[in-house]
Amino acid sequence: MKKILTTGWSFMRVFRIVTGIAALTYSIVKHDSLASIAGSFLLFTGVFNVAACGEGGCTLPKQNKQK
Template structure:
């Protein structure tokens, strides 16, 4: 659980978190409980990295490390 919360943070995930916090702040300021529940849901989704499709179902796969290179050999044609 700790790994899900603290890893794989992207710009889009930060943006979703900021929008969820903004919804939550507006709900507290207007004292609207239904809006507050929506704000909690929109804030929890990026924290736990879940979305409409389930746990990271719609997310792009993490970038794979491809540091290994294959040596190319050439033959001289005469």
């Protein structure tokens, strides 16, 4: 758990956290439940560094070219 939180920081991870905090702040001020769901999702994906594909799920495996 500590490794997940302390490694792999990139621009997109920070961007998701900042956007999630902004959406949660907006949802509290405007009492908007949809914005709170979106903000919670963005904050979760940013803090735990997961994406829609999962960790390494969007990459294709290397193919072995054998004759």
